[in-house]
Amino acid sequence: MRSPVPLLVLAGLFSGASLAAPADEDRSIPAAVPTTTFAISTERVKVDLVARDKKGAILRGLGAADLEVYEDGVRQDVESFDFVERLPGEATVAARPATPPAVVAVVFDRLGPGARSFAQQAVLGYLDRALSSKSWMGVFSIDRSLSTLQQFTDDREALRRSLDRSLSLASTSVAGTRERDSIRNAYAGLSTGIGQAHVAAAELSGVPECRNAEDELIRHLEILDSRLLEAFESLERDEQGFAVLHALLALVGGLQPVPGRKAVVLFSEGLAIPAGVESAFRSVVAAANRANVSIYTVDAGGLRATSAADETRRTIDSLQGRLQPENGNPLARGSITTLQPMSGLALLERNEDTLRFAPGSGLGRLADQTGGFLLQDSNDLSTGLAEMDEELGAYYALSYAPKNQAYDGRFRAISVKLKRPHGRLQARKGYLAVKTALPVPALEYEAPALARLDVGPLPTAVPLRLRGLQFPEEPPFSRVPIVVDVPSRGRQDLAVVVLVRDATRRVVAKMSQRYPPAEPGARSEARPILFYRETRLPPGTYSLEAIAYDLRSGAAGAVTSVLDVPAVASGRLRASSLMIVGRAEKLGPDGGAAIPLQYGGVLLYPNLGQPLKREPGQALTFFVTAWPAVERPGIEARVEVIRDGQRVGATRATQLRPDTDGRIQLASSLPLEGFAPGAYELRVTLSDGRDAETRSAVVPIAP
Incomplete structure (x- = not known):
């Protein structure tokens, strides 16, 4: 402080x-998720889907009577159902007029040199052979943040140059196979006794086997080092997961206003979705489903000599070896160590985390829940990418008004069932029930707070104060700091959300921060929170709305304020608030x-x-x-x-x-x-x- x-x-x-x-207070001004244009509304839900027959061909000729749509298990009434098709060489030939061109965003995650070259060659092949002539493509890279290698264009030469540049990118390293092997081998044999446990660690490190006090100390230090590696790997996977998901949120937001079906193709060597990242993952899924963006994922490791499933199985086997009673665990013997044996529950949680790390887990979930599919265990991606391109130009679009009109911000599951036999059906899996149209995707923790703002009078259970200020640094726009003070922080898990509305009541900016407890299950001390964000606004009169929402109890407080941003010119005197x-x-x-x-x-x-x-x-x-x-x-x-x-x-x-x-x-x-x-x-x-x-x-x- x-x-x-x-x-x-x-x-x-x-x-x-x-x-x-x-x-004493919490003061946080973190880097914001990249702002984009995004609008959502749950008054009419739109779903696009792809149906294939048992031979893999696009299934044509379906009507509304051939399918059933369910939301949270309740059947919905389909209001519209159309087949959209773009024929080869034609921009807008479809069952409906003015079919928009396909838009594809190619995204390279943190990739090793071999995986990056593999991904680049796959996209070059797709560009030359499968991408339709009227399609637009953009190329992006993810490391600590999202970088644009090529803005969306139909210029094939510009796209090829950006793909060539992608090979020279250096990615920040993340925990890989060697670190995971170190952790797994260091834990191997711990349940079979002191001697065998040390033999496993000694074989890994090359230290001759010995059975004295020094040997015991070395063994415990090796175990401690292994646990430190495991903890570091967990934190690094969280960081990688957030970087990827925040970048995808930005892309989804940017693609939302574009009509028609859009695709994001993510090349990655694995997407971990641990518990701390799960909320951000669901936010991406909900935003993609509302923006009609399908995410296709590619395991850029190609065809591995040892599959990711085998590696995951070996990790789980070694962890299961630690599920032993205390009197059989070497870490529980003697008094020279303060290390405690891992409990059965902790090991089961670690097993679940290991399963989530497998490429087919996170990448597969992301693709499946956004209407795409996962390409893995192959060195030839041409067939899969051609299928993706086909789906961008031949799909069904349906819409319905949800029977549940209580927009509570919760995730609503969508399922589409065909009555006639088919081979494969790809459709979106759900959305966040938020009625307000927003300029950026709604995050999962924001949804219940936004829903509360839409219902009845402003809540008063959580006291808070709000102020917006204008600083006309760059005419005609003003830099606008927004400050929210929550005087008493006596809560479990607080979300602060601010909306900025223009004179027409349209939301032009959204900002938020989540303030979770210091430790899971711990009750935070009653202390104030100071929320600070900035935006840029043109001249006009704006309404500011701030809500502080306790995600556990549902208690909330909201206030409003008016901000006038005067018209200014760079050659004249101008003043801030x-x-x-x-x-x-x-x-x-x-x-x-x-x-x-x-x-x-x-x-x-x-x-x-x-x-x-x-x-x-x-x-x-x-x-x-x-x-x-x-x-x-x-x-x-x-x-x-x-x-x-x-x-x-x-x-x-x-x-x-x-x-x-x-x-x-x-x-x-x-x-x-x-x-x-x-x-x-x-x-x-x-x-x-x-x-x-x-x-x-x-x-x-x-x-």
Whole structure:
């Protein structure tokens, strides 16, 4: 936590006063998932599906009477059912007019050199032989984040150049076979006694077998090292899973407005979906299903000499060897070790995690639940990629109005059944029941909070405060910090979600953060949360909606606020919102990324409407930023205090000059001793002799 410091006060305006020290709180400003365009609505659910006969050919001629659609086990009434087909060499020949072109996003996950070359050759072959002439393709790479190698285009040469560049990419390493083998072999034989356990570890490390005290110490150190490797591998798999799923969310969001059936082709050597990543996985599935995006996954390891299933089986076998009673486990003997034997439940959880790591597990689930399929155990992907391309140009599209009109944010399972015999049916598996149309995909933890905002009056069980500010740094857009304060954090698992709506009530921005307990099952201490995010908005009047939702109890609180973003021009005087400062913290040596609320080496936190106390030494501190015109760099500042429409105080005009960044930051304070209790308006007027900007803020003074 940064230490509180007094604000720097502009000489000649007011006498300064220090700010109160910050209370203990959670403060998190993480990197946001990449923002994209995405709109969803559950008033009418759309599902596209592919049906093949027993020989693998597209099954044509189906009608609505040939199928049944179920949502959470309840049969739905199909409102529309059409067959969409794009014939070779024609852009829009279909059962319906204006059939859109196919859009394919090729994504390379973190791949080793051999797998990357294999994936590149497969895509080049698909580009030359199977991709239809009217299709558009984009090429992307995932490492710590999503990188664009080629934007969507129908230019084949540009796509080939981007695929050539993909070979030169270096991926951040992740735990691989050697690490997993080290862990598995170090655990091998632990249930059969001290001697045999050490023999297994000694054979792995090349240490001669011995049976003395030093030998015992070495064995325990090897076991400890193995467990450290196992823990590191688990954390790294979580990181890899989040990186892939967040990147897919961004792609799905970008593809949503594109009409028709879209595809993402993910080349990966395995997608782990441990328990900590499961929520993000379901968010991707729900978003893809709502955006009509099918995800096709490819095991870029090709045809392995030893299959992933064999490796998974060996890992499970060695772990099962540890399911022994305490008196048979060498780690439970003697008093020289503090290592505890792994319980049966923990080992079963580890077995489940191992199964999830197999390429056919995570990749297969992702493909199956989004209407695609998995390609694996093959060095020739041409047939599978050709099938995928065929499905983009020949599919059925149906829609229905769900009978369950209670949009509670839960995941609703969809199943489609054909009455006539068929070989294979691919259809989406469900969606999140959120009614509000959003600009980015709804995450699973956001869904119940969003659903609560749509129902009845605003909840009040969880207190919170909200404030939006505008800083016109880059006209015509303004940089808009949004701050939410949840004064008491007495909850189990809290989600904070903010929506920004324009004058038409359309949601133009969504931001959120989940605050889980420190440990699974632990109750968090009652302490405040400060939520901070930024967005960019054009001129207009916006409505801000914030909700704090306890994901375990369902308790929630919501507030709204109005933000005016004035029209500005780069060649004229412009000014930010006037902010009443609640407190300040000194920044570290590096300072971090510059944000609008940074004043020199100090980070300012806004007062969100809390009454100010008239205590000795306390002050009313405010902050505003101005950008003068280049030809009129000097501005004049005046401050007024208004109560009940009457001016009760004012300062003389003060001349201000811009800093090296071309801006003027005004931070100053008024002693509170002279204020009587009540509601005041603080008004700051900035003028360059040609233009004048006035900003105001409400200031409640406590008795």
